[in-house]
Amino acid sequence: MHELPVTESILNIVLKHAEKNRVSRVVSITLHIGELSDLEDRWLQHYFDYLSRQTLAGGAKLRIERLPIVLKCRNCDQTMHITRKDLGAIECPNCAGIGDFSLVSGRQYYIKDMEAV
Numbered sequence: 001m002h003e004l005p006v007t008e009s010i011l012n013i014v015l016k017h018a019e020k021n022r023v024s025r026v027v028s029i030t031l032h033i034g035e036l037s038d039l040e041d042r043w044l045q046h047y048f049d050y051l052s053r054q055t056l057a058g059g060a061k062l063r064i065e066r067l068p069i070v071l072k073c074r075n076c077d078q079t080m081h082i083t084r085k086d087l088g089a090i091e092c093p094n095c096a097g098i099g100d101f102s103l104v105s106g107r108q109y110y111i112k113d114m115e116a117v
Contacts (some may be wrong), residue, residue, distance in 0.1 A: 005037055006109070007047035013113055014057050022117035030113050034060075034067045035084055036106035069106035073097050077102060096108040 010029070018026055029048075033039055041064045050057045068081040071090065078094035091098050 003043040004047050006039060008051055010044075011048060011051050011055070011057060014060075017114070018056055018116055021116070024056065025117050026060045027115040027117060028061045028063055029057075029111060029115075030063040030065060031109060032065050032067050032107040032112045034040060034106040035069050036103075037070060037109055039109060065112065067105060067108065070104040071101040072104050074100045074102060085115055093109060 010031070011035060014026055014029055031044070032089070037097075041062075044064065045062050048057075052060060069083065070079055070081055072079045073092040073095060074096040075097040076092060078092055080090075080093060082087055082090060090101060099100075
């Protein structure tokens, strides 16, 4: 249920930009969400539909693009893209270091763009 406050924040940002740019209707919103985020696409759309009704974003579709998990080796600074299933014992392809990585991206979410008329 943590999607509700996130969706409310997204809607507030969209409405603010829509009013500032004098749009009459928001058609779609593209979101970038990291693969490690536990935000669920269907709940985001469900809450967005509920919260946005009777606003100029009512009926808008959320287009969700998942961003890869990016790690950086603390030994050699090599970055790598992995998937959720690869989590666990990860070996650096550059120096063969195991398990000493920092998370560069994968948990973030933000509005990439919106389509409006």
